Amino acid sequence: xxxxxxxxxxxxxxxxxxxxxxxxxxxxxxxxxxxxxxxxxxxxxxxxxxxxxxxxxxxxxxxxxxxxxxxxxxxxxxxxxxxxxxxxxxxxxxxxxxxxxxxxxxxxxxxxxxxxxxxxxxxxxxxxxxxxxxxxxxxxxxxxxxxxxxxxxxxxxxxxxxxxxxxxxxxxxxxxxxxxxxxxxxxxxxxxxxxxxxxxxxxxxxxxxxxxxxxxxxxxxxxxxxxxxxxxxxxxxxxxxxxxxxxxxxxxxxxxxxxxxxxxxxxxxxxxxxxxxxxxxxxxxxxxxxxxxxxxxxxxxxxxxxxxxxxxxxxxxxxxxxxxxxxxxxxxxxxxxxxxxxxxxxxxxxxxxxxxxxxxx
Numbered sequence: 001x002x003x004x005x006x007x008x009x010x011x012x013x014x015x016x017x018x019x020x021x022x023x024x025x026x027x028x029x030x031x032x033x034x035x036x037x038x039x040x041x042x043x044x045x046x047x048x049x050x051x052x053x054x055x056x057x058x059x060x061x062x063x064x065x066x067x068x069x070x071x072x073x074x075x076x077x078x079x080x081x082x083x084x085x086x087x088x089x090x091x092x093x094x095x096x097x098x099x100x101x102x103x104x105x106x107x108x109x110x111x112x113x114x115x116x117x118x119x120x121x122x123x124x125x126x127x128x129x130x131x132x133x134x135x136x137x138x139x140x141x142x143x144x145x146x147x148x149x150x151x152x153x154x155x156x157x158x159x160x161x162x163x164x165x166x167x168x169x170x171x172x173x174x175x176x177x178x179x180x181x182x183x184x185x186x187x188x189x190x191x192x193x194x195x196x197x198x199x200x201x202x203x204x205x206x207x208x209x210x211x212x213x214x215x216x217x218x219x220x221x222x223x224x225x226x227x228x229x230x231x232x233x234x235x236x237x238x239x240x241x242x243x244x245x246x247x248x249x250x251x252x253x254x255x256x257x258x259x260x261x262x263x264x265x266x267x268x269x270x271x272x273x274x275x276x277x278x279x280x281x282x283x284x285x286x287x288x289x290x291x292x293x294x295x296x297x298x299x300x301x302x303x304x305x306x307x308x309x310x311x312x313x314x315x316x317x318x319x320x321x322x323x324x325x326x327x328x329x330x331x332x333x334x335x336x337x338x339x340x341x342x343x344x345x346x347x348x349x350x351x352x353x354x355x356x357x358x359x360x361x
Contacts, residue, residue: 008068009053010158010167011044013061013192016340018042020196021061027052036160038118040341043158045165056170057103060195060225063176066156066167067098074164077125080133086166087137087155095168096153103170105152112148113138119159130157130164178225185216185246189279193316193340194222197277200337200351201314207274208233212263212303215240217247217256219277224254235268237261264298266306273306280317282347292322300326316340318347327352 013021018035021044027033028049036043045068048056056065069091072082099105115134117127134155135147145153154169178191197219203209205227211219214236223234237259238244244260251258261267263278280299282292296319303313317323327334327350334352341347 007047007049007053009046009048009056009170010066010068010165011046011059011062012064012066013042013044014063014190014341015040015042016338016346017061017192017196018044020199020338021059022046024059024061024199025052025055036120036158038120038158038160040344041118043118043160043165053102057175059175060178060222061192061199062171063190063192064169065103065171065175066169067095069095069155069166069168071163071165073162074123074125074130074159075162077129080125080130083133083137083164083166084140087134087141089141092138092141092153092155092168095170099168099170103172103175105172108152110146111142111144111153112146112151113142113153113155114147114149114151115155115157117157117159120161123159123162125159127159130159134166178221185243187343188216189218189316189342191218191222193342194218194279195226196338196340197279197314197316197349198222198226200349201275201277201312203227203275206233208272209235209275209277210266210268210273210306211236211277212261212266212299213278213280214238214247214258215243215279217250217258219279220247220251220256223277224251231256235259237263237266239263264295264302266302268306270305271308274308274311276303276307276311276313276315278313278315280315280319280323282317282319289319289322292317292319293325296322296326297329300330300332304330304332313350313352315350315352316342316347317350318342318345320348323350 011021022033033044033046070086115131117131156167156169158165214220220236231254235257239262241260244258247258332352334350337349337351339346339348
């Protein structure tokens with residue numbers, strides 16, 4: 001028997017960010033959030049009031065938002081027959097209405113659709129089989145709709161603990177890329193992860209903020225999204241001139257001060273910076289564990305001299321051992337805030353809040 005969902009929604013985040021997304025949304029009922037863990041992602045299921053629903057389009061830490069159409073047990077292939085009962089014309093029309101009212105998508109010339117399935121682990125009933133049954137149900141409800149990838153209408157199935165959660169995708173790529181086309185550069189940080197780092201930084205108005213290894217400007221862009229004051233106190237740079245050029249293009253309307261520099265020797269005044277936010281090099285493409293041992297020591301030492309007495313750093317890396325070794329060696333106060341999947345690799349976000357970094361050696 002299919003269990004219906006009343007005003008239930010799901011937030012898809014990168015694995016490890018479910019808690020940060022819940023804090024950003026701050027729903028009226030915080031006690032009834034159920035988090036399901038998928039490979040590389042977290043799926044948070046929660047009931048929302050109308051006021052909560054109105055906040056969904058403005059979320060920065062979430063990859064996708066779904067309206068839950070219901071769920072059904074799925075341990076045997078015979079259970080697939082029940083999909084026809086749930087994916088019906090009135091349900092699809094209700095999802096379209098909700099999507100139009102909340103996310104205001106561009107109206108397609110001709111409606112198209114597709115169906116996708118994500119699962120917590122492998123099951124005897126394959127994802128491809130489930131997705132095909134879902135497509136057949138949609139096609140029966142709307143025979144004139146064409147299958148496209150991506151489709152203007154998408155139905156997702158989340159196959160978790162032998163239950164299939166049927167979900168109507170409300171958001172589109174504008175949510176995960178924050179209304180901008182993605183910059184195709186290897187190793188580029190996803191905006192939702194950058195937004196999570198900025199939230200952890202707890203920025204205050206008029207603070208001076210630096211991203212010393214800014215790449216294409218993802219973190220700088222998220223700082224601008226999350227605080228209302230001007231960009232005068234926001235600075236970034238990178239040793240890669242091409243990355244700086246891309247960052248200037250991304251942030252051209254803000255007239256930021258972006259430089260081509262070596263992050264190990266920041267050209268800023270000592271004791272002048274409130275917060276440093278940075279995605280440290282940790283992958284095989286840009287560094288190695290052996291290189292990081294010396295690099296992280298140089299970075300933390302130099303950056304510490306630039307921070308004000310109550311300054312702080314928010315750093316992301318998968319090379320946790322090298323970073324923690326440096327922080328402990330310098331007797332710095334730090335907090336491991338969360339682990340997050342970055343390009344399929346577990347990385348960690350650190351908040352470093354020493355009372356005085358300027359004396360580090």
